[in-house]
Amino acid sequence: MSSIDAEALYRALLDQIRSAYGEKLGAVEGGAVLAGIHSGGAWLAERLARDLNLASFGVINVALHRDDYAKKGLHAQASPTSLPFSVDGRRIVLVDDVLYTGRTIRAALNELYDYGRPAAVELAVLADRGGRELPVAARFVGGVVEIPADATLVLARDESGAAGETRFTFHTEARVD
Secondary structure, three states: OOOOOHHHHHHHHHHHHHHHHHHHEOOOOOOEEEEEEOOHHHHHHHHHHHHOOOOOOEEEOOHHHOOOHHHHOOOOOOOOOEOOOOOOOOEEEEEEEEEOOOHHHHHHHHHHHOOOOOOEEEEEEEEEOOOOOOOOOOOEEEEEOOOOOOEEEEEEEEOOOHHHOOEEEEEEEEOOO
């Protein structure tokens, strides 16, 4: 497998969102807002918010809505959902690192609707690896990647750059079911 350039995928994703929304993202009441899925999606939402000059972004914890919750339980480092905006009537750009089966997105939508009824939810993902089990598609995609079905694509962040700049990398791990 060739190396996956997470930074190139990030730039493509940022350009797509900027192109679609321009100044209408978060700036005006009723404008679209970002909500990232804990943890990789939240990292992306944080950097997107900074790069798009947004005052805030939300974080969605899907743990309680996952269909494997009974088997996996609650992750020890999972933080609760935090949405610093009203969900009702808002256009939400839901951000995640990797789109695979669609099950995490389903769980995120369930959690999001616990907070209200958005006008629309659009999905933004850094990497789409195919393999859907649910009818889920992203509007904004950094890139399509191919990795073996028995591998997991994992996003990592490095904040050791100049002025605390966050940089993303991908690596693969053996899949644990």
